[in-house]
Amino acid sequence: MSPVILSTLNARYAHASLGLRYLRANLGDWRDASAIHEFVIGQKTEEIAEKLLAENPRVIGLGVYIWNVEESTRLVAQLKVLAPELIIVLGGPEVSHEVEDQHICALADYVITGWGDVSFAKLVGQLMAGERPPGKVIAGVQAPLPAIVSPYAEYTEEDVRQRHLYVEASRGCPFKCEFCLSALDKTAWPFPLDVFLADLEILYARGARQFKFVDRTFNLKVDTSLAILDFFLGKLSAAPDDPVFVHFELIPDHLPERLKEKIVHFPDGTLQFEIGIQSFDPVVQARVSRRQKNDIAAANIEWLKRETRAHLHVDLIAGLPGEDMAGFAAGFDRLVGLAPHEIQFGILKRLRGAPISRHTIEYGLRFNPDPPYNILATHAVDFPTMQRLVRFSRYWDIVANSGRYSRTLSLLLGDSPFARFLAFSDWLYAKTGQTHALAQERLVHLLHEHLCEAACAPETEISETLLADYRGTGGRSRLRFETGAVDRVPPKKRKSKATPARQARHLQA
Template structure:
């Protein structure tokens, strides 16, 4: 029976716990005494505890992250009520920066901070040998990457069929952007290329077709990036999909030549723009050539088939509604396929926390610790942008409103979409659980009443998008007066021509 259970609560079933597989791979002889059990944040803590307690392990290790800390806390609290003798070990970024620790840390027997592959194994050996250490917090010991056992064999067949497979060609980041925990890294360290590609070959032969690279800076070492891309080009097949996080201002010609070779629906780039404001960039130690970033985004859109997912953050120190609007409008003009509007969150240990008092950064005390107000942004404004971001996901990022969105944004994207967002909230009272057909009707009202778009123009674009959704029947906006006489101006003209021949 396993004496060690490694577990976490994933955000969704499709995700897999990469960190647990690294811990398991590096347990050495203890691997025979261990197993991985994964759950989701939607699972009930009482059900999780019941499954964890089957065969009564001696040690349970939890991976704790910003997205699951509340649920892990509830689970550990229950576990300690019914089985207080079981040793609970916590690890992960949410518990790696003492004394800034969440409440669940008080319930744990041990906490392993930082990288855990070596230290977790050592701690388990001590506990099972009856030599448990007195200190509660164990500092994770770094290990040369070449000494780590590979996690990839521990993706099982179900993972390969149904889940995202995470891979990493390097660890760390040389940049010091203060909102990111990678700012604490000294530099980026690559895994040995031959070994890494050999592991990717095994995964590919097992049927993996969706590879999500977690490298913070995939295009840092261009020769390595090109070698990895060419590896996958040689194995191009239906369903192959690669996700990379890239530095937006670093696309040398050699890399561009390789990117141009990829067919559509095979590449996704997550491009962290975050802000175009030079003053904020300096304040948060972010090095970014804004003009080169724009040039590269234009090139990616025009010359490759890559899906471009660009990130902006609202609520950084020094941010205001006006300068965020300027960054947003500049990014919209570059036409990435998605713009992810992130609301700043407080990460434990992130250097950005040094600005908390000067800029009066006030965060939600509950996870995910989203920013509530700053010196320059009031709570009401922050709420408006939270709604803006949610509606942007539903309307722009969903891809369902390709005809409608340009009419909404026109020549003032931020200002007009903010007005639309305010109107949608006034009409619906919610940003959640809005049925698609109802969203079309709400958009018709908001566009015609708040943006003063003509009813004919609004109907034409909304109908074109509605027809593509596959929804049956007519939305209410399509039943308004005049619609049955002509569903669009083009149809009206066609009807007139038909009547002239009768």
């Protein structure tokens, strides 16, 4: 039995909530009387409520995010029906703004906005002493980072073995991109480096081999970046047959020579950079307060692809205020020409509290009123066209980003990547009416049909190319367009268990 329960609904089991672990680590005298119980979106609300109430808690702290707010609202409503005396405290980015407009906030007893590391602990102490603060909304106190107890000891052995471990060397962001909640930060604050490296050492000694840094600006302070890279290079040098996989978010136009000299030493499958381009249009960038030197950013992506073995995941956003299809297409084609391993084609969302909403009237931004608050239309892109872009995004993910069609992709895209893939996307949706549940064998046959209809290459070349991709990524069924003996390309084996399968396919292509 735990009087204090910390809970959330994660997008997937593999995602272990870093926020809950910060809260528990900082509970002070109440830490040992608390427990973390995580769930996954899609689980039955009644089953989640049953498991939480079985602990007979007095207080439940619930992390609320854009991906779980609807299910979390149902959960809070059920808990309040079943146990009206239970005190429910909400926290997280989804409930840190526009509190008065949210049904989930009305259902709960307290809402902590912003940072909750020390404010939740203070509230729990008051509640356990029988005190009930009069106000429902509590503004979280931003404690100095050295005063915050690190959360990494709260990762269990199961977490270390089976889940992504999230870590952060800093919080905040100095940039003001209006589509991001980090635009509200005044700057970035570093954790004490020696303490953080000691935490990494302990996690590594416990068997952790996948590390995802949630820092918004990993390469902002080069000396800190170098020290962290040196930590992982040291592990790789000492145990080359026991590699790690490390994910960082990278500022695209800030890659000094000292960082380049370090990055080139990382072997295959150990380093991933998530790089936010978002738009190549300088007018659109200025409109949303994004500072970016496009030519330098493009040159850095080219250099990373050419000179390193890092996996490159680059982000673009469709639906930014004032950007039309032609502008987005030009940026997309430019990015395809830089040849990153993945292009994350995102659709603009109106995060609660983000300054992007100031453009709503002038640029006709019409957002979905329900989570995830995706853009439905703008003055520059009408609703039917935006729907085409949404489908483009989904199909791009399962064809290009999956790494399963590295040979076929060049036939499909030709010298006009956006236009050619949009034509395929429109064709595929007209043909299937589906954006999900497309089995690999069916998708291979559909690609073959489209490529032949569009005369992207001679049919023999199309068939051979698709077969090479299909066999090379483990496909074993006999395909309808196979004729006679076929040179069956054996699937390449992953060299490292630390490297996720999707990234491994890109790096082996």
